[in-house]
Amino acid sequence: MSVFLVDAPLPYCKGCGHRLTARSVVKALEAVDASPLDVVLVTDIGCQGIVDRNFATHTVHGLHGRSVALGAGIAMGMAPINIGMGKRVIVFIGDGGATIGLQHLLEMARLNVYMTVVVHNNFVYGMTGGQPSGLTPTGYRTVITPEGNPLPQHNLCQMVHDAGALYARRVIGQGDFSDAIREALMVEGFALIEVLELCPGHGAKRNPGMRLRDLAERADCEPWVWIGGVRPAFHLDRREGLPSLFDEVPSVETRFTSSLERRMAVLVSGSAGEGVQRAAEFLAQAAISCGLHVTKKGSFPVTVGVGFSDVDLILAREPIDYHGVSHPDAVIVTSADGLRHNLERIQAMEVGTVWLDASLEMPETGAQVRVVDLRGRAGPRSAALYGLMVFARETGAVPPEALIEVVRASDIGDRVPSEVLEGV
């Protein structure tokens, strides 16, 4: 018995093509001089998958159609220390699994993951009664297509070749085809072998007299080899000594004083792409520089460049547990998008102040409304920052010089026009 097997009788029906495929794989492994524990055999759901009990290799038995992705994870996890040192992942999958997991095959070929996929293509889902798969040839009779499968089959080898596989090969699953598998195992990248087989229980019975070679010829799926361009196998980088994410966060010194007496909620509302979030971030940092606690809750549609862009800011002398804002104390509105999105909240205000861009229609509200030509004086992209400068100067909640310092120290500090910060 081969060192790759722990149990010689393979668990297949009499005449099943899977048996020849398993034997050829074992013979190919012996030919490449691998040792059993250098090999991880990943099997799919289906008859081919019950053979892992016979193997002396590492074995992993996964889900239907997902063995290629699972095997790729193993291959990437073992790399880079094992690639080229004899470690290899072999995936067994049927034509049904290849159909449901088609994207995994294409993606692993595109990535060129170092693995060998053996597709046991017996044209049917054997374990569930013989239904057709995406690899069932036209005319092939199955349990649900007794008159013959009306649809064409995928050319799987061509597909993975087009996706970037280094090696794809279709063989007739008769006799000894271990040389073909050995050749695939020698490929340091993604390789796929499609073995055409007959399922004695569901294929041969419904297609009496069918010969594999005739079927392959008639279905235009004859043996062939597809050789891809040379490129390195996917390599999962392992980066050491990366800097902390905190290194890129600016520290804020507390060197200013706020006149804030009680917790204040500030709503900044404008249009996406006009710097609303960044402007509010500056105000939040300026508030921290005054020793205040602050939260900044952004709201915007998923299409980040279109529609409204809002920020609810809370400034407080005490820690803030809850950062929701029902009724803002101060509102800065820079655009029609912002006004439209927050009209109800503004209308519900009974006190507080709204700084409203001069281009906008005056809302009905109990708040005091201060009309300012935010967009005209600062331009659309700086209107929010300008509005917050106005807010800072008129409330003293955050001193203007604190906000100016934060902006000037930022990566866009030298690009913000001085009239935006100082010309209020």
Next chain:
Amino acid sequence: MLSLITNKHRLVLIDGSRLIVEACAQAGADVYVGYPITPASLIYTYASRRFPSVLAAPDEITVVHWMAGLSAAGRLPVTATSFPGLALMVEGINMAYMMELPMLIVLAMRLGPSTGAATVGGQGELIFLNGLISGGYTLPVFCIADMDDCWRLPPAVLQAAVDLRSPVVLLTSKEMVMTQRSFDLGCLADIAPVQRQFYDAPSPYRSYDAGGDLVPPFLPVGNPDHQVRLTASTHDVDGMLRSVTEGVLANTRRLQQKVEKEMPILHDLNEQAEAETLVVAYGITAGAAREAVATLRAQGEAVSLLVARTLLPIPHVYYEILDRYPRVVVAEENLRGQFTQLLYGQRLPPGVRRVNGIGRMVSPERIAREVRSV
């Protein structure tokens, strides 16, 4: 509680995502498998700069299978997603649970159903998670309640994944991972890397032989010393697919037993001796609950607060706490009170109230109002 290092302040404006990713990296999680989805994408972005290894998967089904493969090979993988991604991962998480593969899935919850509103928060996945493992087994689920938790929970949860040999879920919300707050980085405690040992005995390795314990030792596939067999199908202690026998079923039952017995219990209980009302909250609603309780106490009302961080399996100590109070108010941001249902069933006992809502955070005022009305 978080140990404080107060002699060196470093004030910053920061979001929860950055804390979570930095904490994972310092704890020794070494590979992040990403697929973008709002509101978890910020975690993906930070991870791409901080994790030793990063993979960009083509879909969430691939994410979880790559994670399973990486975990089988001895890596400690992390991903973050939201409900639509989690839904695609369900079969793969079941596989990883059955294979007993450690991994961390951060779930940033958002408003559903379906794609819902991606940039609006929510707490709507707890019941889904409670039934996620086929057959009624419990997937370990923890929940971040505040910014400190963004730092201290990832290492604890990663350690739990390793100790339990299981996928674990860390719940959070759009409101935690995308909202920025003033924060003192100088207060953060050092993180000790996750402690992990692989099987190193000379005798043959049996993948699911827990010996006298409930968690079997782990050994990566591909190792040169022992054969490793992993399978998602019902199996014996050797990892061999078997027909259903009492021995095989005992191995399957062990999956639940280990989670029930070995799961860390993380919670905060702030009790007042004379209080007869207990407020219960988790996740993003915990902040509102804290504020409500502070307001009530300032007004002279006695009230206690339980903030749950271990959510599933529900720790028995929670029931002991609940039983001490004739009045309980459970607050959470979903339609019908999912944690409430898990604690009490569909029919609430007298004295138990729930405060729920969708589309916006539950406010402290609503919680306080409910406490006063009980």
